[in-house]
Amino acid sequence: MFGAEMRMDAEGHLQFVDGFSLHAHLCAEHVSALRKRVSEMREPPLNLEAVPDPNLEIFFDEILSAPTTEELLLGLYEKALPALKAALERHLKETNPLADQPSTRVCRFALIEIDDMIEFGFRSIASLVDGPCRETTRPWIGLLDDCLAAAGTISGADKSAAKPIQRRHSAAPYQYDRIPKRDERFPDPFNMGVNAEVFLYDAKFPPEPKTLMMFYKRLREIDVPEMMASIITETRDKPWKYSRDMTRQLWDEARHAMMGEVGFANLGIDWPHKVMINHTWSLALNTQLKPIERHAVLYFIEQGLMPKNGKRFEWEVGRASHNPLSGLFQDYDWADEVLHARIGRDWYLKDFKNPQEAVRYGDQCWSRVLMNWESWRQQGLTQHRNWWPEVYREACKHWGIEPDPEVLAYSTTYQTVRADLKELTGSA
Numbered sequence: 001m002f003g004a005e006m007r008m009d010a011e012g013h014l015q016f017v018d019g020f021s022l023h024a025h026l027c028a029e030h031v032s033a034l035r036k037r038v039s040e041m042r043e044p045p046l047n048l049e050a051v052p053d054p055n056l057e058i059f060f061d062e063i064l065s066a067p068t069t070e071e072l073l074l075g076l077y078e079k080a081l082p083a084l085k086a087a088l089e090r091h092l093k094e095t096n097p098l099a100d101q102p103s104t105r106v107c108r109f110a111l112i113e114i115d116d117m118i119e120f121g122f123r124s125i126a127s128l129v130d131g132p133c134r135e136t137t138r139p140w141i142g143l144l145d146d147c148l149a150a151a152g153t154i155s156g157a158d159k160s161a162a163k164p165i166q167r168r169h170s171a172a173p174y175q176y177d178r179i180p181k182r183d184e185r186f187p188d189p190f191n192m193g194v195n196a197e198v199f200l201y202d203a204k205f206p207p208e209p210k211t212l213m214m215f216y217k218r219l220r221e222i223d224v225p226e227m228m229a230s231i232i233t234e235t236r237d238k239p240w241k242y243s244r245d246m247t248r249q250l251w252d253e254a255r256h257a258m259m260g261e262v263g264f265a266n267l268g269i270d271w272p273h274k275v276m277i278n279h280t281w282s283l284a285l286n287t288q289l290k291p292i293e294r295h296a297v298l299y300f301i302e303q304g305l306m307p308k309n310g311k312r313f314e315w316e317v318g319r320a321s322h323n324p325l326s327g328l329f330q331d332y333d334w335a336d337e338v339l340h341a342r343i344g345r346d347w348y349l350k351d352f353k354n355p356q357e358a359v360r361y362g363d364q365c366w367s368r369v370l371m372n373w374e375s376w377r378q379q380g381l382t383q384h385r386n387w388w389p390e391v392y393r394e395a396c397k398h399w400g401i402e403p404d405p406e407v408l409a410y411s412t413t414y415q416t417v418r419a420d421l422k423e424l425t426g427s428a
């Protein structure tokens with residue numbers, strides 16, 4: 001579901017991938033708090049992973065398998081989250097506020113963000129779901145209602161005479177689609193015509209235009225949640241804390257992409273038309289590597305960001321520029337990266353004999369990934385158009401300066417140099 005990026009409104013934000021990333025993180029945090037609280041009970045239920053009622057399983061399988069974004073939104077925000085809200089409110093009403101104060105506290109905090117999520121969902125639905133769509137989905141929505149009724153709602157307390165439930169969207173087991181989906185704001189998704197890193201690390205270029213390359217790098221990070229979603233979905237043998245940590249990182253990466261978007265918007269740059277954000281990395285990793293190999297590449301890239309020329313360098317460039325947002329964003333981006341390095345150590349590194357081996361494996365996995373730079377061009381998937389001069393000119397207009405001819409002439413692509421500045425051999 002994290003791959004669904006659909007336009008919600010005319011403002012052009014990365015609403016869905018970011019909305020789902022945030023909501024996944026919020027839910028994971030509240031689930032963690034509730035799990036902890038349940039474990040404090042005198043006789044806690046032993047297996048919190050077990051689904052308490054088969055009808056609830058059908059309910060969530062149906063939503064997971066929803067074939068359209070409209071149905072996914074209706075299922076999540078008009079059915080699942082309101083049902084969860086009702087269950088938490090019911091607990092607050094029925095429990096003893098003195099004896100069970102720690103639970104009421106957890107429920108009250110969760111309700112604040114559940115309300116935010118429902119509001120976001122309602123606004124999305126108002127933009128996307130029209131009358132005819134509502135009419136077509138009515139029988140399926142009825143099926144979701146039947147599931148809840150048969151389960152006695154999420155709390156299990158209101159069981160009514162259950163009708164037998166016939167699975168519809170989930171009649172066949174859910175198939176995760178690894179291919180990232182993007183909308184019209186990403187018109188040239190194979191474009192690898194502007195190498196941000198070669199420019200960024202070239203000492204002859206000044207900091208101001210480098211902030212544009214950093215906004216581009218941040219915005220392009222929308223491919224990280226696309227890729228991490230596939231790791232989380234396809235890794236089944238980890239404890240709950242793995243999902244919580246990885247979902248936090250997934251949201252951080254979506255947030256980094258939004259920081260890039262805000263950076264461009266702040267300079268009045270119409271990024272969907274001017275900056276070509278590709279999906280080549282998430283597409284290649286999701287379709288060519290196994291989940292552990294994708295995680296290895298992620299770890300390899302992130303541990304490479306920690307030395308002097310990584311996040312510290314980007315922060316220093318941001319501070320040296322006259323763009324206050326750039327310094328601010330890089331400050332928080334760096335802090336997040338420290339957390340991600342810890343998550344990598346906890347959930348990837350410890351499966352290896354030593355850190356060197358873990359890094360080497362990540363490098364090997366990334367080297368195996370085929371980036372068909374030339375063949376994409378031959379197939380007409382992209383011309384790798386150099387969009388840089390146009391964006392730079394636009395920013396210069398905003399800054400009220402004349403473009404620097406050397407900066408304007410920058411035209412290094414990703415044909416032979418990878419994002420970690422490693423030379424690629426051949427034209428793959």
Ligand SMILES: [Fe+2]
Binds near residue numbers: 256
């Ligand atoms: Fe990031």
Ligand SMILES: [Fe+2]
Binds near residue numbers: 253336
């Ligand atoms: Fe990161």
